[in-house]
Amino acid sequence: MIEADASRQGQALPRSAGDRPRLRPAARPWAEPSRLGIGIVAVAMLILPWALMLVDGGNYVTHLIITFFVWGIVAQCWNLIMGVSGVYSFGQLALFQVGAFTTGVLSFSVGVSPWVSIWVAPIAAVAAALIIGLPTLRLRGIYVVLLTLAFHELLRNWITTGPQWISGGGYGLARVPRLGFDRLLGPQYERVFYYYTGLVLFGVATYAIWRVLNSPIGLAFRALRDSEDYAISRGVDPFRFKLFLFAFSAFFTGLAGGFSAHYNGLASTSLFDFGVMINLLVMIVLGGWGTFAGPIFGTAILTFLTELLRAFDLYRILALGVAMAVIAVAAPEGLVPVLTRAFHSLFGVLFEADEPPAT
């Protein structure tokens, strides 16, 4: 897409030694990030839990933000597969559970230190992703939907009916050891350390995804999604790229699953519920399917909205469905691109570069 833009404007396309397409500066904003903006956000995020602690003892809102970190990672990873590379995989939640149960079984049933087992979680998730990915990713469309849903159902089946040390009797492992943060400064500050751990995981995952999206690899994925035949004829091997993406997103998903299990002290089989998957999907769809900021925005909205609407829980699911339907019909690309465009058309005069961000 960016190549096409450049050639339309009659510019010679510079090629570097490694024969990778060079991107125009506007298309690679990571090269010159606004240090001030990032710095302000980072400092704000660092201070936030202490500020919240002054307000309400910090427990409730901090917990919500940690939940946001976890699901934000998963939503971004799923969006990489669904939105960016156009593989309709419904196996992301299962990979999350692979991570949660791996570290849960290792630390609770086997007795490994949680600080060790949490690193086995992403490895197990990547292994699982390769196992599903190898047969699945050569297929397309409906086959992928079916096989990944089947993987989800199989895993749910095996874990809920598995032996006691995996299934915990069907509901999951209820006493996964926590990370021991309460011994650092005292139990009242435990959540603050979980917040920081979650922040680091979220930050690293987001940065990695940002880099992948805005690299030649990211361009290849978008090319594959938009026209697979054309991308293949230009030398993009869909299978290799998709497998890489699958493994990459499984790593962070599994890590988020492991972190969530240790934070909540729980690896629950109820997370296999279809409703959880729908919730995740709405996060992606609402914010913007295939965009960078979309899933983050969607996760933030849904995490806090769910809490606000807890009293109307039955109607919440109905509302999610209606929201999804409205988005699908009226704004299939999601809220973030729509809002960005509205912002640009309202305040576009103020900005020199009126280009929409690379999505």
Next chain:
Amino acid sequence: MEILNRLVQALYSGILNGSVYGLMAIGLTLIWGSLRMLNLAHGALYIAGAYIAYGVLGGLGLPVPVTFALAVGGAALVGLFIQLILINPILEKPGRDSAALIATLAASIIVQSTILLIFGGQTKQLPPVVDGGFKVGTTLISYQGLVVIGAAVVCLLLMTIFLRASRLGLAIRAISQNMDAAKLMGIPIVPAFVVVMVISAALAGLAGVLLGSILFFTPSGGFTPMLMAMVVTIFGGLGSVGGTIWAAYIIGLMESFLAVYVGPSWALPGIFLFMIAMLVIRPNGLLGLGEVRRL
């Protein structure tokens, strides 16, 4: 004798399963063949049929056959709404595949949560059309089961005749073979899509009503039948009606044989593993019609 009893048991429940899967899968395959989209609302239409029958029976107290007809009509109506409100507006848009996936998933959530709000989450069951049954060996074969099988077979035959002999059926087949050519020949595409959706919704509703009198159901109970229908659709070769009917009975029998001879908890995993193996070996399905000849 014991061997024979188990065989009868497996055959009976396999044919029963196969009939219902056939009804479900025909709708999916019709939609896949003509609209080129995966209808994730199919399971919701199935469960809507069962719940409409339950509501009509409890609220109005009409005779059972009338109730069932109303339920099938109700499911068709839900399908019509889904098509008109959600699918038609996105047909011509870019990024249709993902939009259709989201739209049908949204429809299934809306239908399911509406059912949950009206009827609550408890398990329900419909009364059978006919009571009683007879025994073959130790296997109880209920008349209701025979009604289900009979109704399914009649509907599948009618569907095949409809697609081969009627003008509308020919139009649908033409669309599924080459949409652009069909458009150029003056076939009204969008009305044909509406017809396909209504038919497939009615069949899904019928499956729900028929099975609702044999099994218990809950608002989210459409998910597993839809998954099985997807397995059947793919196994039969996407978009092939003949292949789908064969595949429905093969999968149904395979499920019941696995359940009887290996163990009930192995039925679903066994079929999924088989499915994965088959997709790796024969990605075009059992009859492997490929892209050219469909329906």
